[in-house]
Amino acid sequence: MDIKEQIKQFIIVELAGQPGLALGNDDDLLLSGLVDSLGVVRLIGFLEEQTGVNIPPGEITIENFGTVNAMAAYLGAKVVSG
Amino acid sequence: MVIEKDIIKTNNSDLAAQSNLTRSQFLIWLGQTLAPDAPLYNMIQTFRFEAVLDVEAFQQSWATLVASSDALRTIIEEVDGVPQQRVLDSLPYRLEWVDLRGENDPVRAYQVWLEARRTRLHDNGKRLFDTALVQLGEAHFIWYLNQHHLITDGWSFLLVYRRMAALYEQAIGVTDASTNIVTAMPGYVDYVRHERSFRESAAFAKAEGYWADKLATPTPSLTFYDRIPRTPTHRTERMVCDLGAERTARLKAISGEKGIQILNAELSMYNVLVMLFTAYLHRISGSQQITLGSPFHNRPTPAFKETIGVFIEVCSLRLDVAEDDTFMSLLQKVMKESLNVLRYALPGTSRAEYNRAYEVLLNFVNVTFPPFAGMQPEIEWVHSGYGDRDHALRLQIHDFNGTGSYKLHFDFNTQVFTEPQRELAIQHFLRVVDAFLDNREQPLQGVGLLTADEHIRLVETFNQTAADYPADKTIIHLFEAQTARTPEAPAVSLGATALTYSELNAQANRLAHHLRGMGIRPGMPVALSMEHSLEVVIAILGVLKAGGAYVPIDPTYPPERAQVILDDFGQESIFLTQAHLQAKFAGLKARILTQDSLGQSETDDPSPAAKPEDLAYILYTSGSTGKPKGVMIEHRSLVNYIWWARGQYLDDQVRDFPLFSSLSFDLTVTSIFTPLITGGQIVVYPEESGVRGMSILKVIEEGAVDVIKLTPAHLTLIRAMDFSRTRIKTFIVGGEDFKTELARSISAAFNHQVAIYNEYGPTEATVGCMIQRFDPAESALSVPVGLPVANAQIYVLDAHLNPVPTGVIGEMYIGGDGLARGYLNRPDLTAERFITNPFKAGTRLYKTGDLARWTTGGKLEFLGRADHQVKVGGARIELGEIESRLAAHPQIKESVVTVVHTHRATPEGDLQYCTRCGLASNFPGASYDDQGVCHLCRAYDSYKDRAQAYFKPMTELQALFEQMKAGRNGDYDCVALFSGGKDSTYMVAQLVAAGLKVLTFTLDNGYISEQAKANIRRVAATLKVDHIFGKTPAMNAIFVDSLKQFANVCNGCFKTIYTLAVNLAREKGIRYIVTGLSRGQFFETRLTPEVFQDPNFNVEEIDRSILAARKAYHRRDDVISRELDVDAFRSDALFEDIQFIDFYRYCDVALGDLYAFLDQYVPWVRPSDTGRSTNCLINDLGIYLHKKQRGYHNYALPYSWDVRMGHKQRDEALDELNDIIDETQVKRMMQEIGYTEPNLSDDPSAKRLAAYYVAEGSLTSSDMRGYLSQHLPEFMLPSYFIRLDSLPLTRNGKIDRTALPDPQADRPELASAYQAPETPLETQLAVIWSKALNLAQIGIHDNFFELGGSSLPAIQVIYQVNQRFGIDLPVARFFENPTISQMSAQIEDLLIAQVAGMSDDDAARLLASLQ
Secondary structure (H helix, E strand, C coil): CCHHHHHHHHHHHHHCCCCCCCCCCCCCCCCCCCCCHHHHHHHHHHHHHHHCCCCCHHHCCHHHHCCHHHHHHHHHHHHHHC | CHHHHHHHHHHHHHHHHHCCCCHHHHHHHHHHHHCCCCCCCEEEEEEEECCCCCHHHHHHHHHHHHHHCCCCCEEEEEECCEEEEEECCCCCCCCEEEECCCCCCHHHHHHHHHHHHCCCCCECCCECEEEEEEEEECCEEEEEEEEEHHHCCHHHHHHHHHHHHHHHHHHCCCCCCCCCCHHHCCCHHHHHHHHHHHCCCHHHHHHHHHHHHHCCCCCCCCCECCECCCCCCCEEEEEEEECCHHHHHHHHHHHCCCCCCECEHHHHHHHHHHHHHHHHHHHHHCCCEEEEEEEEECCCCHHHHCCCCCCEEEEEEEEECCCCCEHHHHHHHHHHHHHHHHHHCCCCCCCHHHHCCCCEEEEEECCCCCCECCECCEEEEECCCECCCCCCEEEEEECCCCCCCCEEEEEEECCCCCHHHHHHHHHHHHHHHHHHHHCCCCEHHHCCCCCHHHHHHHHHHHHCCCCCCCCCCCHHHHHHHHHHHCCCCEEEEECCEEEEHHHHHHHHHHHHHHHHHCCCCCCCEEEEECCCCHHHHHHHHHHHHHCCEEEECCCCCCHHHHHHHHHHHCCCCEEEECHHHCCCCCCCCCEEEEHHHCCCCCCCCCCCCCCCCCEEEEEEECCCCCCCEEEEEEHHHHHHHHHHHHHHHHCCCCCCEEECCCCCCCHHHHHHHHHHCCCCCEEECCCHHHCCCCHHHHHHHHCCCCEEEECHHHHHHHCCCCCCCCCCCEEEEECCCCEHHHHHHHHHHCCCCCEEEEEECCHHHCCCCEEEECCCCCCCCECCCCEECCCEEEEEECCCCCECCCCCCEEEEEEECCCCCEECCCHHHHHHHEEECCCCCCCEEEEEEEEEEECCCCCEEEEEECCCEEEECCEEEEHHHHHHHHHCCCCEEEEEEEEEECCCCCCHHHCCECCCCCCECCCCCCCECCCCCEHHHHHHHHHHHHHHHHCCCHHHHHHHHHHHHHHCCCCCCEEEECCCCHHHHHHHHHHHHCCCCEEEEEECCCCECHHHHHHHHHHHHHHCCEEEEECCCCHHHHHHHHHHHHCCCHHHHHHHHHHHHHHHHHHHCCCEEEECCCHHHHHHHCCCHHHHHCCCCCHHHHHHHHHHHHHHHHHCCCHHHHHCCCHHHHCHHHHHHCEEEEHHHHCCCCHHHHHHHHHHHCCCCCCCCCCCCCCECCHHHHHHHHHHHHCCCCCHHHHHHHHHCCCCCHHHHHHHHCCCCCHHHHHHHHHHHCCCCCCHHHCHHHEEEEEEEEECCCCCHHHHHHHHHCCCCHHHCCCEEEECCCCCECCCCCECHHHCCCCCCCCCCCCCCCCCCCCHHHHHHHHHHHHHHCCCCCCCCCCCCCCCCCHHHHHHHHHHHHHHHCCCCCHHHHHHCCCHHHHHHHHHHHHHHHHHCCCHHHHHHHHHHHC
16 A cells, blocks of 8 residues: 555544545645644654654644645655655 | 652552553542642533523433433542542433522522532542533523533533533424434543553653653743742632734734644644743743643544543643744744644653643633534633642633634632732733734844833833922032021031031131142042041032042052052042041052141132032942942932932931941931031041941940931841930931841831831932832831932833833833943943933933832832842942952962851850750850859849749739629639640639639630640630630731741730730620749749849839830730731720739749649640640741741740749750751741741841852962952951862853852861960850851951951940940950950950959959859
């Protein structure tokens, strides 16, 4: 499962708790209220475990975590830059 | 506090592990267990419906809700001491319907109901909620819901409400009854399980690590408005404030902006609120590290979002505020910090120890309540009035009603925030919010916190001081005008010689003409170094008349320092001195002039030369760079001050002032010019051998003046003197912090018939710029500095020149006509200290370096120096000046000078004890004969027999008893003061046996031991007498007052007992009060040796004086007279209506017989829970403080009398006096009664300078002293020289003044070898010296000054010696040869001279008394 799918699954099952929910890669997660701030924190914990990437607090922004695509891009860049 | 922490530490982890509570629940449970009587965790909401409700349906809905919600059915039980939660299968509860419709005023009735209900405690084992529906009208209901925090949180409020609404809608048939709301509700037990298993996870371990790291170093406590809480309390007051729709909308808009918005709107707003609160806390506390707690609700899954229960973790945010932070830069820090915290605010991470990391809490509850069955109730979050006592302030922000305006709930700990301060605090917070909205890029330091009202009050109204004065005149104009008015009046006198105004004027003219001839022009400085004399007054006026500025140089200063000042003038200047001082100053580079060398000159007034803007004088004060700095004062400033002083202190009367203080201190300016422009007289007191201050004793003794200007140190010297012959009407006190206690004792010594003024002002603002008349009712520790004088402005500003709000410490700045021109030849320093006045264009402000703050009463409180300038003995000293002098010594590598406070206590091992009574040598005035018998025992031997006349036979008492019975007009014959001790117990038994109807009275001061109370009750019951425990709510205030005045608690209690007993007697119509004062107490207080010195000793006279003393005692102004009903005492009739009978004046019972009687008839038990033969636990506090402050045990004298009377064995007394006081208990009691232990610095005579240095080679204290005395005046010489291997440093590499060792009470390293005292006289002197110098060991050849003595302790020593030996040892002789051996020889000479004129018997007696 690619990272975007993993993120979506986590949000749909663990955070939103609505297994049938359709979630687009560009859907606004935060401003829509679908994910709350604590949800982001949990998601970050999940991503760190999954990818081994360390996410510093300064990078936890809407730009990086506002959508599934944004997160994937952010993580991609992290992995590349090492 | 201490106890609580111990419980947490020892039990917390164990208990928590065994308990099935979540961590958060456990902490709440723990908090509640530690404060079982405080409803700290009552989470109360009320919902006001202006609509009709179906009560039945409402009740039914609640029952269904309880049945379906496990949280609401949860109870907490303690199983083997471990809290366990259990969900009850069912919890039958019918929601209470409170019908207030029948009340006259249902709204008021509801408020009363709510007030009582909100503090109702929950029974953990029974139910954790309390709810009711209150009906106020047909269509007016309030649903009251109170849940224990153990089962609810902010989010739960909403869940309970929504469920209730849904169930109600079903119950009234609005919605379909078939929808099963109930089964959709997840249980809290799931979260409990989740939290437990989560605690095993790696994520949790990581979070734990984060918190442990973060909170490993505590941040310093915040001082809110610079106020340290006295006693932590659970009592909190909630003050509610609406932020307002506009502010709320703007905050919301800003928090949505790019760069501010983060993750979601709630978090963004939260960050902004945290930032604002932090900025506010920073500004009111001055702290740069702010730690605040904040609850986060952990509902990570949608199911948990629907679960009722407590999900919060309270976590700490820690913010470092930088000096140059703006709102936006602080916000960036907050954004980062909140993300960190959020990340680790995971379930189960709360810990008791982490909770103590913060004292403030911010709670943003972002919840809006939807309609309830189509109605929109008004929701209120009701405060129980209690909170966690570690929380000084909680700010809760919410908008439950969705009004668009945030509601701010400030929960103030009532011990931290005074009532007026609470109001102001909210205003100050709003000022911060508005400043942010106004300009978010502005520095936090630039935000003005003052409210408009405060600004007007503190900046404008306070400073409206404009007053007319002759601004176009010089001081010489005013003096010449006075001379014209009263040419023949005495202007200045010294002993028998005096000059009239016209004589003084003529002589001053003669000098002025001469000086003009020498080239003196307006504003030119003329040095003047003269002792107090008529000449010096002539000289000052002569210089001024010539147009020059006089520059006083104390004649005791080393010539080196005089030269430094002369060099500052920049030209070869005139040095006016006296013939006998010429030799000392012969080496100076100056034109030395004495008045007797003037020759003939004119005596007419010279033509006026100086203008108001010319200099009148230059005073040199200590300068931090090592050089004294010359403060230049113009005529206009001097005239402004003196004109004001004349109006303030003289009230158009002609008054005489003494000239006794040094001319180089500006306080002396008042004593010279005030009389000279008003027709008064200056009475000159020469300083003896150059000792500053000593002549004040002469001033008082002679009683020849009306007004005295002096320092608190001077007052300390004279406080014990006899003022009966004085004509003093006014004391003007300046130069140093003036303690209320000192003012009170002086005022009392004058029977309050004296005006005492506290005048504040630096030299740079011409003598005085603030004034306050002392009020004996003053409760502050120091006499306030009061109001600005005429044409002066006072500001308290922060480092950015913002006026500080009420309660916050700032620096004092002075503006107005008194401001000096600046410092001579120091434009840099002048520019630094005299700045542009931002409040009054075109004027300047002087930066004082003094700290102060506004009290909520609108007064200015003076708080000491901001820098290293200190005041010792009234003199202003820059420690840096001494340090740079030390640094100039070739052997000294490093040095630092500080002020230390000497302790009075003598080490107990060095004490001598009377071989008969055990009186210790630290008792004031104690002396012992060669058999080691104390002076009191010896004196008692001599009058013991005569004293018997005071005592009366029992038959007289029996006659009195009959008189009492015959005159009874109520239920009782007498009130018996019944302390519960053996003496009063015996007394009461005897009164009962005599057939009297006795009402026994005991003061319950709140600290009577339980055993003693049981005794008292038992005795009263056995003797079948009525008994009253008297109490007063003012007890703590009385303790505090007594501690301040007498350093014990007993004096306060005694007076309270008498006062309450008299009022009781009046109320019951009883005419007699019988006391159980022991015979020892009679001797201690009434039958003192002085009484028997009068050969015509007469008992009636004693009784008369006791009655007079009793009247005065009860009429004295103190806390008791202010707090208790003392009206009755004002009338003399009272003392006839109610008579005091001292039982033991009649009854003489041997101790053995007394005990035997008690054993046989009365079940009296000696208390074992107080540690000594008294009943009172707080006694320990008095003993502790008395020993510490007065240096001896307050029971030393009473016990010595007990021993003398045979009521105690010597060993027993010594044993009881050798008590070990539990300091923890003492401190706890201090907190309880609200007593703050004063700093030892309260005693101005206890302050000393200490020099610490690192040096090479050999360097003794004598060497150091000798070296410094060549350059510095005596008052700047350190008392202690302490050599260190290195100076302690702070982490920043600065010298850590707090880590310097205390000067040891050992003999310092001196040039002279130690030789112990040998003769009795030498030994006695050594005791006196060691007390004054606070040194344990003194050799007879040691120089007093090299031991660290300065003139204040020297004067104390001479005063004591003269008192003790009845001689008049001249001060000058002591100063010439200040060693014990020399002093002892001088005393012997004087005594021999006295003895020569005596009969052999008298001489023998005198000599015996000295042995």
